[in-house]
Amino acid sequence: MSAVPLDDNQTPKIPDLYLAHYRFLINQGPVELREDAKKSLFNSIKENNMAPFYKIMVEELQVPLDTTLYNQMKTKNEEELKKFDEKVVDAELNQGETEVNEAFLSKADYYAKIGDRENALSAYDSLLKKSITLGTRIDIIFTFVRIGFFFNDYSLVRPNIEKLKELIDQGGDWDRRNRLKVYEAVYLMSVRDFKGAASLFLDTLSTFTSTEIMSYQDFVKYAVLTSIISMKRVDIKKKVLDAPEILEVISDIPHLEDFMTSLYNCKYAQFFRSLAAVEQAHLRTSRYLLSHMRYYIREMRIAAYAQLLESYRSLTVTSMAQAFGVSEEYIDQDLYRFIAAGRLNCVIDKVKGVIETNRPDAKNAQYQSVIKQGDVLLNRIQKLSRVIDV
16 A cells, blocks of 8 residues: 555554454455455555564464565564664654654554554553653544554453543544544444444534544445434434435445435335345445344344334235335244334234234323322322321
8 A cells, every 4th residue: 555645634544444454354254355355455564564463464364474575574674663763862862852752652653553562552651651742642542542443452442432532621622522533433333332323423424534544435334324223214314314425425335325215215125125235235344333234134124114114004914015025924024023022013913914003102101101100299298298297
């Protein structure tokens, strides 16, 4: 990968999370993507002289160790680290504390860039013990979070997100506050808090600059996927379907436009087809969502079934099967599982071939709640009056 100039709002890709994506695809991704991912991973390792990470990957993937390549990269690493040490010495002799800290930070960044996890964390920890600016301290903690994402080590992610909140409250700028929202959204999505993730993704749609963690297209993709599963229909229309930032790029993301519009427009057969396509193109290829794929697909099917059933007191199994573009047997079996689990408020009359809804009466439930709370209040008043009379 060639170096790309950074603008003032961009953070260097240290470590480069695309390599973590390739690593995921090789180990868990679709079979047809694994070979290309392997080539991309090892090309990046070679281009960036990532000797420590190369050794990790060779052992993990059980591929032959290219001793010549490894020694070349290791020598290059040693040469670069020696240069950083010389810069530190020069800064200590001829410059001020700020320049010394910058030299130490450059060395720590280099360790992180080549995938030397332990030395990177140690070098950053040493810097945090020094007298550094709040901004630098915040940026180091952001790097800890990225290292956690890179190595799939969530013991590094959650605690450091909490530290970032504390530090940014002390004086973080606008850009770092927005960056934190993106990082936390990715974390929440990865632990299946789709509602929390969607809120943060949507909050930063117009201010996204965190290209060190993902591309803008991936950011929009995750914003849509987490929103559709967690938000109410009216909010999806307002915050997702009509969001100009999403509309600007949604056509460039395969299958996603059909997915988000078909459910809202009650085109259920189209929705089922797009859901299957989203599963293959986006869920199976995401290291953040693969472990939640079965849950996601199940919840989206339930949402679609519930949305259709809300419009009817009863409908035939045949008509529902036709609406979703599937067989009657499939609908019958799928609905049965969700009804038995208490996820859908309906019953199936097998004799008549009819699905009858039995939606709970919200007003009646509220009335019963008021009556119950009123009884409790009256009992308390009566006890209080007896105490006062005494």
